[in-house]
Amino acid sequence: MTQKEIGQRFERIETQLEILARYNVSTAARVDELFEAQKRTEASLVRLTERTETGFARLTDALTSLVRIVERRVSDDHGPK
Helix, strand or coil, X not given: CCHHHHHHHHHHXXXXXXXXXXXXXXXXXXXXXXXXXXXXXXXXXXXXXXXXXXXXXXXXXXXXHHHHHHHHHHHHHHCCC
């Protein structure tokens, strides 16, 4: 291999390394973007879960109150006279 061929090969390798480095930086940036999107999605799911839990708690309270009202009514209507 001549000195010129070695130089050309070195330049090709150097170019390939630069392309690979740019690709790695680009990939790392994309991974960071995906990670941030995942964190936002998780936060959104936590908020949704909290709202759902609150909604179920309110529904449970309302149903409990309704049952008490019905029980009182039934006992008032059919209780001893």
